Amino acid sequence: MFWTNVKRILRTGWQHFMRNAFVSLSAVLIMSVTLLTIGAVAFTLALLDGSLREIERKIDLTVSFTTVAPENEILEIKSALESLPEVASVLYTTREQALDAFRARNQNDSLILQALNEIGDNPLGATLSVRAKNPSFYESIAKFLASDTALSPAKLSVIERVNYEDNRAVFERLSRFVSSAKQLGVAVSVILGLISVLIAFNTVRLIIYISRDEIAVMRLVGATSRFVRGPFVISGILYGLVAAALTLTLFFPLTYYLGDATEQFFSGVNLFHYYNTNFFEFLALIGGSGLIAGALSSWLAVRKYLNV
Template structure:
């Protein structure tokens, strides 16, 4: 019996969806706009996060050592640094490597290379330090200054500590602001589009309120009156998610082309393709849930007799 009822309710939902084609198209289109907004915000946010992550990774503290600093002392400092909770990674670049790098980048300057041959290797070794969070670079720098201060028991082996404090500060500010603004815009846009979808679906059910009252008067129970509308809501949600997925791809391509001159192209399109399954699940899930909740709410409101 349950199976027969389910089958009949599904069939009623599909037939209603098909026969109320204009209302159904309107629901699918408004829902698709909502899902498109959700999808773009999701891709945008993910992309923003990954770009910020990349910028964060490009910022590091570079510590140059004096030429007479021994490898042991540097390795011991590296080990201590690695134990600091705020430090994510420490790279050691030896003196020879420094020289080789310098030669490589100045290979066209014969005079410079010649003079290097005469003076010997003037470079000290170097450590490149990446912090877990850019806000922690100050702490890392302070740790290094303390280690290098002979009056505090350390030995002065560091020649120079360099990191772009202003860039780091700006980056920290940018991350915090973009997260806040992004969240606020997302919430407003999502709420607005959900409201519009709710309105369209309830209008569709409002149009059918006479029909609903007849169904009730001839003895249809809750399931036969309301569930076909839920089925319609689910169909709208699924179709709207397909439509919004289809629209998102050209939109990401457009963003890539439009921003080509600025950043060398934000490649949202490849993000979209690489995370398609996740985006598909998000949008179809949102579509189905939205369809069910809106239909459930509207049938409750308009299906009384």
């Protein structure tokens, strides 16, 4: 009997969805707006997150050595840095590589190249570019490089400059800006999401309000609450799933259209590419939200009219 009832509830829910085509269409459209908002929230968070990561990726700590620093000392400092748990990678640039890079960078500036030729010797020192596992670790790495307990005085003397202090203020300001933008984005998104979920809930409530007399009749012919409620919940799920399919389809042209613009504005995050690579996550998010919103709103709305 259980499976017979399940079959009847599914069939009736499907009929309800199909035979009230106009009502179903309006519910699907309203739910699509809700799901589009939820999707837009996910995209916004991804963009802000991508920007923050991009900024973090650009942060590094450069140790400049004196021109007379022996290579073995530099390599020892490199090993010492690599042994620190906070350090992700250390890139060694020799004096010659630094000079080549400098020349390449200024190949169109004859004045600088002429000045360089007049000096005769290589005026640039070797450098170590240190990348930390987390931006907050740079401070402790900088302290390590300045401390005479960690490095011997001989090693300390070959270090000309650690650029951490110069960059720190800029990095911190940028990080604060992005993380504030992210917090604001989350807050606005949550509010927008809640409003659109409420609108979807109210739409389903309105649809079920129209059916309140039918619900009363079903109760009076002896149908159990579950038997009355089941088809409405199935219809609600169908509204949600069809709206999810529509939303997921709409995101393809939308993200394609916005892809290039976001890539330029948000440091390399291309929305279309992001949507394609994370499609299954979006499928779960949008599909799951549609299913839950449809089922829950119907379940709650019918409850009100079951007390007959």
